[in-house]
Each structure stands twice: as C-alpha cells, then as structure tokens.
Amino acid sequence: MATISLESLDLAALLCSRVCHDVISPVGAIVNGLEVLEDDTDLSMREFALELIGKSARQASARLQFARLAFGAAGSAGASIDLGDAEQVARGMFQDDKVSFAWSAPRLLFPKNRVKLLLNLIMIAITAIPRGGSISANVSGDAEKCEFVIRSKGLNARIPAHAEELLAGHSESGTVDAHGIQVYYAGEVARAAGMTIAFSIDGDEVTIRAST
Numbered sequence: 001m002a003t004i005s006l007e008s009l010d011l012a013a014l015l016c017s018r019v020c021h022d023v024i025s026p027v028g029a030i031v032n033g034l035e036v037l038e039d040d041t042d043l044s045m046r047e048f049a050l051e052l053i054g055k056s057a058r059q060a061s062a063r064l065q066f067a068r069l070a071f072g073a074a075g076s077a078g079a080s081i082d083l084g085d086a087e088q089v090a091r092g093m094f095q096d097d098k099v100s101f102a103w104s105a106p107r108l109l110f111p112k113n114r115v116k117l118l119l120n121l122i123m124i125a126i127t128a129i130p131r132g133g134s135i136s137a138n139v140s141g142d143a144e145k146c147e148f149v150i151r152s153k154g155l156n157a158r159i160p161a162h163a164e165e166l167l168a169g170h171s172e173s174g175t176v177d178a179h180g181i182q183v184y185y186a187g188e189v190a191r192a193a194g195m196t197i198a199f200s201i202d203g204d205e206v207t208i209r210a211s212t
Helices: 008-039 043-071 083-092 112-127 163-167 181-193
Strands: 080-082 099-104 109-111 133-141 146-153 196-202 205-211
Touching: 008 043, 008 181, 043 083, 043 112, 080 083, 080 112, 083 099, 083 109, 083 112, 109 112, 112 133, 112 146, 112 181, 112 205, 163 181, 163 196, 181 196
Parallel strands: 099 133
Antiparallel strands: 080 109, 133 146, 146 205, 196 205
16 A cells, blocks of 8 residues: 655646536536427427426535535635534535435534545545435534544445555555545545544445544
C-alpha cells in the first residue's frame, strides 16, 4: 500500500470530473425532454417530457448545490456553515424512492471543513447500499468537539471497496482516479478538520463514525 501523491491541479481536475459525472445524467435528460417537445405533437408525450424536464432540473440543481457545499469554498477562509443549510442540500440528494433519509443535528454554526466532511461522508454512505435502503445522519456535540454518525441500511450493504485505504490517503498504486477521488478528498478534509473516521458493519447496516 502506497501513499497517494497528488498535485493540486490533478486534484482540481479529478474533482471537476466527479461533479460533471454527477450532473451530466439529469442535464442529458433535460435535453432529451426538450427534443421531445420540439418534435412530438402527441399530448401525452409532451406531458411526459415536461415531467421529465422538471424532475431532471430539480435533480441537477440539488446535485450542484450539494457539490458547492461539499467541494466548494463556501465562504472565506475560516468561515462557518449553518448545519441547517447542510441539511437542506443533503435532503435534496434524496428525491427518489430508492433511499430514504433521516437527519438529526443541532441548528449550529460549524467550521466549514467539518460540514464539508459530513456531506462527503453522506456521499460515501450512499455507495454502501447499492440496492437502496435508508440513511441516517446524526450530529452530536458542538463546533469545538463533535461526532458524526452516518448509518446506511439496506440489502447487500457493504463498506465501499477501498474506502478505508483512500480515506487514509493510500492506494495500491499510489494514485487515485475520478472514481475514488471523492473518498480521497473526504480523507483530506477530515485531516484538515481534525477528525478521525472509522467504519463498521453489522449485518445489513454500515456505520461511518467521525469524531474529534
């Protein structure tokens, strides 16, 4: 196992690729819906197209808002973020019926890196239940000393492959690709936030715990 060495430009490029990957599907669906409106006069097809455009636009907007908070600057250096804002963008990621989401946290201002970590751990939690299920995010403590507990429950739940190594900044090759960049980035944010992360699994439930 080798320590990952990544130039800042490569990190930026890989994160941009990840964001584009997340929004290209709903944006493509919007384009398809617009093409149907242009070419098809059937009323039922036009209604379907409008429904598709609306749903996909909301999905794209939610993913961009999430990415802005999870990956973006979100304020100047040293800024804090309201956990209520984090809850809002997190809930936006769960608009379909595949995964239900529960949130429990005090309405406090937290250092931005800790909020970014929380959101990134929720992204990792989604990949722990590929067949859907439920996710709960619990925040306890305050801005100085806190703990995040994210639980993913569903059929065939598993700790995502290589997640623990990537969070620690390691991989077999010493490199990371666009598929693993988000987990690696979460590990970088955790170290910047002074928090440690641990995974555990019990039957069909995976727990991600981050603490100061």
